[in-house]
Ligand SMILES: Nc1ncnc2c1ncn2[C@@H]1O[C@H](COP(=O)(O)OP(=O)(O)OP(=O)(O)O)[C@@H](O)[C@H]1O
């Protein structure tokens with residue numbers, strides 16, 4: 001079966017997963033593997049937009065940010081996502097893909113600003129669009145940026161590619177007895193305070209009836225299986 005289940009998707013890539021086994025930063029082999037996964041999906045003809053987190057870089061500067069004004073620290077976090085977005089786009093270019101980075105914060109010498117019609121045009125042209133700098137606002141996360149941009153571009157699903165292979169009854173990294181849901185409703189995920197994604201992102205997707213698939217970016221071939229509609233990860237739905 002090689003017919004994708006979706007025409008347009010928003011892929012949320014974990015920033016922390018980019019570290020691979022390193023303490024922080026971008027692990028070269030890891031980013032190349034992620035790009036190979038992305039390439040497999042674009043070859044299926046799926047229109048792909050990406051939001052990438054900033055945890056891998058922000059974690060490295062976090063001790064210095066202690067006691068800082070929250071909004072200032074958040075702007076630093078958003079700039080970290082710009083660095084990841086540029087690295088990802090460059091790795092995609094090296095792999096023969098055409099990518100465009102669009103930033104929610106104006107830094108026009110570095111990256112073009114986010115303009116929705118332009119993003120839609122790029123997607124229709126088959127280019128991969130990377131949305132950088134989150135929502136552009138402090139007090140939010142890149143999960144919420146993924147929900148927001150996914151809604152704006154009319155994606156059929158948000159694919160949250162992270163370090164765990166789905167939504168569990170509790171954080172599987174802390175509770176070995178936690179069990180994985182194959183599906184869960186937004187209301188249940190919110191009421192149970194499941195921390196795999198923030199509640200703002202869940203609520204926005206719920207209101208927009210935009211499903212989310214949570215799956216492992218570390219598991220080989222998982223992204224392609226998700227896009228083909230195969231049984232992988234956890235579906236969060238209305
Ligand atoms: N109920 C749960 N089910 C699954 N994972 C959970 C749960 N509760 C907490 N987690 C944790 O949430 C993490 C994923 O969310 P998080 O937003 O922290 O990471 P990310 O989006 O992958 O990283 P980044 O912020 O760098 O983009 C998982 O690595 C997992 O340890």
Ligand SMILES: O=c1ccn([C@@H]2O[C@H](COP(=O)(O)O)[C@@H](O)[C@H]2O)c(=O)[nH]1
Pocket residue numbers: 015052053054055058073074075076077078080081133134135136137138139140141142143144145
């Ligand atoms: O819309 C946004 C998105 C992100 N931030 C800040 O950036 C960091 C990194 O993002 P992650 O989603 O955690 O990977 C985040 O912790 C915020 O500090 C933001 O302020 N607004």
